[in-house]
Amino acid sequence: MALINSLKHSLFSGELSDVQFMVGRQFGEAKPFSAHKYVLSLRSPVFRAMLYGTLAESAEKTIDIPDDVPDAFSSMLNYLYTDSIEDLTVDNVCATWMCADKYDLPLLVDICCDYVTDQLSVDNCLTILEDGIQRHAEGIIKRCLHFIDGFAERVLRSEHFSTIGHKALVMILGSDTLFAVEQNIYLAVEKWAQEACKAKSMDSSGASRRQMLGEALFLVRFPLLSNAQLADGPAKSGLLLPSELHDLYQYQSTQVKSPSLPFSTEQRRAPSFRIGNTVLQYKEKVFVQRSDCPDIWCAGEVVGATRRAFRCKWYDTYARYGPFGGGSGEDSFVSEKILRAAEFMIRGQEMLVRKEYTYTPVLYSRPTAQADYHVVQYWGSLWSFHFHDLAVADDIVTMFRATGSVCRSKCYK
CATH class of the missing domain: 3.30.710.10 (Potassium Channel Kv1.1; Chain A)
Structure with a gap:
C-alpha cells in the first residue's frame, strides 16, 4: 500500500x-x-x-x-x-x-x-463574505471584496444585498475600487436601510435610516451625484441633514470641498487583477485568442480572474466584418492568450499582432462594403470567419472537415 x-x-x-x-x-x-x-x-x-x-x-x-x-x-x-x-x-x-x-x-x-x-459568483459572494466575517477569515474576505468590486453593479442589484450585515456593508462601501455608478450605490444603501428598519420594527424615517446605517452612511460619496440626483434622492428622502445638503450643493457649484462636508469627493477606481507579473484592469479592452481557433483573435474586456486565468467577456467589435460574425461569450484566458490594446494594430484590412517587437498578420480581415469577401460558416458553433482570399477560406473549410465538422464557404459582394 x-x-x-x-x-x-x-x-x-x-x-x-x-x-x-x-x-x-x-x-x-x-x-x-x-x-x-x-x-x-x-x-x-x-x-x-x-x-x-x-x-x-x-x-x-x-x-x-x-x-x-x-x-x-x-x-x-x-x-x-x-x-x-x-x-x-x-x-x-x-x-x-x-x-x-x-x-x-x-x-x-x-x-x-x-x-x-x-x-465565487454574484449569487454566492455575499454569503461567503458574511461567513468569512463571522469566522475572521481575512484571506477569504479579501477575495470576496475583490470580486464584489468588479461585479458591483450586479451585486448591488441582487436581492441578498439588502439583507447583509452592517459590517459587510461597511467593508463593501469602503472600497475605493467599488466599480459602480455612485447613484446606484446610494439607491442600494437606501434599500438596505429600509430593510434594516423593517427587521427592527422601526419606522423608516430619515432619522431611523441614519441610525441603522451608522458609519456606512458616510462611505457613500454623495458629492459625486448630480444636483438632480441629490434633489430626487437624499434631499427628498430625508436621509441627509440640511447642513449636509447645503455643503453638497455648495460643492456642486464651486467644486471646493467645505471642511464640514463629511463625504469623500474622490472618484472610485476600477479594480485590477494580477496573475503572476500580468496586471489587467477591470473592463480593460483586450484581444483574446480562442483556444478552439488559435489563429483567430476577437475583441473583449476583462471582467474578473480565477487563480490561474483572467475572465474575459469576448465579443465582435466589428459586428458586420469581424472574425466571429457578432458572436459573444465569457471564458477564462491565460496571460499568453490576451493582448492589450497597445499590442495590436489595424493596418488596412489586416489585424497585426505584435510578437517580439514585430507585427505578425493573423487570420482577420475587415473588408470594405464594396469588396468581395468570403465567409466560412462552422455550424458546430455558428461562427462566421471573413476573408478576402478564397484559398484561405478553403483551407479553413478543409481543416474543419478533417475533424468531422460540418461547414461551408460562401462568397458575398
Missing part, C-alpha cells in the same frame, strides 16, 4: 492512534476524532506545541476543542495526512480556512483562498 494510502487508512480506521479530539461542543454534541501525535506534530507547529510541548494538553489522551467546526476539522486532518483536500465546499471553506490559520498551515490557507476565488 502506498504511503499516502496507508496514512489515510490509519486516520480513518484509528489504528495505532494515541490521541483523541472532541471537536465542536459549542455547536452541539462534540464529535470525536482519533489521530496520531507524531503525524500532527510533523505537519503543524501548533500541534507540536500542544502535544509535545509544555502546554497542559500534552499529557492528555483526550483533548477538547469546543470552537472548531467538526467538518472543517475533519477536512484539515485529511489534508495533514494526505497533503490533499477533496471535500471543500462553499459551505465549509471559511471554517476550514479558520482551522488552517489556527494551526499554522499556510499552504492550506492558500488552498482555501484559491478555492473561493474559483467558486
Whole structure:
C-alpha cells in the first residue's frame, strides 16, 4: 500500500492512534476524532506545541476543542495526512480556512483562498463574505471584496444585498475600487436601510435610516451625484441633514470641498487583477485568442480572474466584418492568450499582432462594403470567419472537415 494510502487508512480506521479530539461542543454534541501525535506534530507547529510541548494538553489522551467546526476539522486532518483536500465546499471553506490559520498551515490557507476565488459568483459572494466575517477569515474576505468590486453593479442589484450585515456593508462601501455608478450605490444603501428598519420594527424615517446605517452612511460619496440626483434622492428622502445638503450643493457649484462636508469627493477606481507579473484592469479592452481557433483573435474586456486565468467577456467589435460574425461569450484566458490594446494594430484590412517587437498578420480581415469577401460558416458553433482570399477560406473549410465538422464557404459582394 502506498504511503499516502496507508496514512489515510490509519486516520480513518484509528489504528495505532494515541490521541483523541472532541471537536465542536459549542455547536452541539462534540464529535470525536482519533489521530496520531507524531503525524500532527510533523505537519503543524501548533500541534507540536500542544502535544509535545509544555502546554497542559500534552499529557492528555483526550483533548477538547469546543470552537472548531467538526467538518472543517475533519477536512484539515485529511489534508495533514494526505497533503490533499477533496471535500471543500462553499459551505465549509471559511471554517476550514479558520482551522488552517489556527494551526499554522499556510499552504492550506492558500488552498482555501484559491478555492473561493474559483467558486465565487454574484449569487454566492455575499454569503461567503458574511461567513468569512463571522469566522475572521481575512484571506477569504479579501477575495470576496475583490470580486464584489468588479461585479458591483450586479451585486448591488441582487436581492441578498439588502439583507447583509452592517459590517459587510461597511467593508463593501469602503472600497475605493467599488466599480459602480455612485447613484446606484446610494439607491442600494437606501434599500438596505429600509430593510434594516423593517427587521427592527422601526419606522423608516430619515432619522431611523441614519441610525441603522451608522458609519456606512458616510462611505457613500454623495458629492459625486448630480444636483438632480441629490434633489430626487437624499434631499427628498430625508436621509441627509440640511447642513449636509447645503455643503453638497455648495460643492456642486464651486467644486471646493467645505471642511464640514463629511463625504469623500474622490472618484472610485476600477479594480485590477494580477496573475503572476500580468496586471489587467477591470473592463480593460483586450484581444483574446480562442483556444478552439488559435489563429483567430476577437475583441473583449476583462471582467474578473480565477487563480490561474483572467475572465474575459469576448465579443465582435466589428459586428458586420469581424472574425466571429457578432458572436459573444465569457471564458477564462491565460496571460499568453490576451493582448492589450497597445499590442495590436489595424493596418488596412489586416489585424497585426505584435510578437517580439514585430507585427505578425493573423487570420482577420475587415473588408470594405464594396469588396468581395468570403465567409466560412462552422455550424458546430455558428461562427462566421471573413476573408478576402478564397484559398484561405478553403483551407479553413478543409481543416474543419478533417475533424468531422460540418461547414461551408460562401462568397458575398
